[in-house]
Amino acid sequence: MIDLAAGGVTLYSTVRSSIGHGQTSHLRTLLELAGWVDDAGYRGALVYSDNTSMDVWLAAQAAIANTTSFVPLVAVQPLDKTPFAVARAVSSLAHLYGRRVDINYVSGGFIRDLAVQGDTLSHDARYDRLTEYVTIVDMLLRGGMANFAGEYYKVRRARLTTAVPDDLLPTAYVSGSSPASLQAGESLGLGQLSFPVLPEDFASPDVRKNRFGSGISIGIIARDDSAEAWRIAHKRFPADPEGAERMKLLLSAGGSSWQPRLASVPIPDEAEGQPYWLVPFRYHHTFCPYLVGNHDEVAQAVTTYLNGGIRTFVLDIPREPDDLWHARIAIERAVAAMDR
Structure with missing residues (x-):
């Protein structure tokens, strides 16, 4: 295994x-996946948030308490916790366990979830x-x-009793x-996570990129043999x-820009090669x-994303440890082939 983090x-x-898991089985599934992630040398895993899932901070704590290096990438939605409550949660985990969490800031969510909580802001206003x-x-x-003192939040003389150490921010x-x-x-000076269009389209110089870095959420099924991967x-x-x-x-309900964007990608269900x-x-x-595809086919596509500026990959839910290992092989080959 090469050190991907050293290459950025x-x-x-x-x-x-x-959803569909009882208390005991979901905890077991969560810790099993966290173990797979640690073994495969990934930084951690996204713990996403919607109205049907359990509290992301409790899931993050359970994962941290039962692993040695796993970093939860916690989805944070402003409707779920106040800014002070989120900062205090990060600080508490840092001081209780000496561990960090990463954060994926999300502006909205499913339309039905926003409606339940009375959120009527427009798409752009949610980003404000x-x-x-x-x-x-x-x-x-x-x-x-x-x-x-802003349009949506006002705080005065707020301070954490225990600040987060620099190495755990x-x-x-x-x-x-x-x-x-x-x-x-x-x-905000933060990188961006999105769902990617075709590699060659994303890498186009006409596509504006976040100057603080970009990442994508994508699934990978790679194997030694292409036919086996497609099977x-x-x-x-x-x-x-x-x-x-x-x-x-879902598309007719609106509320996001990425779903229609993906739905409009002009590619057939089965495109040869x-x-x-x-x-x-x-x-x-x-x-x-x-x-x-096979490792080299997937690596070629990943290399195009890398050359287009992608440096963070959030892979879809694995079904087995091999999914993580084979994806890593392809990504390592892509890193070796990327432009320097």
């Missing part, structure tokens, strides 16, 4: 949803709110006195692919007409595109 490349996986939110969290994490990202998300990330892919993600109808309903695959997204199996 960061790998995360994604934690499985708690997120910018204020992150500004306050950062002030608190760095030990300063937070005095802030989170690596943070802003999630999104719209101009508003790009502006928010750059104004696994088709078995896991069949072209299910009912799934296609569910995705149409093309590792970029949208069937898992189009048929509502998951929310990201996939790269499928």
Whole structure:
């Protein structure tokens, strides 16, 4: 295994949803995946947030308490916790366990989830709110006195009793692919996480990139043999007409820019010689595109993303440890082949 972090490349996986799992089985599944991630040398895994999942901070604590190096990438949505509560959670984990969390700042969510909590802000206004939110969290994490008066938040003389040590400060990202998300990330000095279009389109010089770095959420099914990789892919993600109808309903509800963007990518379900695959997204199996093929085929696509500025990869939920190991092999080959 080569040291990807030394080359500026960061790998995360994604934690499985708690939906359909009882308390005991979900904890077991969470810790099993965290072990796979540690063994494969990834930095950690995304713990995402919506109204149907368990609390992300409790899941992060459980993972930290039962691993040695796993870093939760916690999805933080302003409706879920105040800026002070988020900063205090980061500080508490740092001081209880001597461990860090990373943060994926999310401006919104599913329309139904926002409606439940009475959030009626427009898409761009949610990023304005997120910018204020992150500004306050950062002030608190760095030990300063937070005095802030904005449109959405006002705090006066707020301070954490125990500031977070510098070496445990989170690596943070802003999630999104719209101009508003790009502006928010750059104004905060944070990199951006998005769902990627075709590698060659993303790498185009005409596509504006976040000057503080970019990352993508993507699935990878790589194996020694391309036919075996595609056999696994088709078995896991069949072209299910009912799934296609569910995705149409989701797209019609609106609320995000990335879902219509992915849905409009002009590529057939099966494109000969093309590792970029949208069937898992189009048929509502998951929310990201996939790269499928042998190690070299996947590596070629990853190299294009790397040359386009991507340095962080958040891989979709693995079904088995081999998913992480084979993806890593492809990414290591891509790093070796990227432009310097």
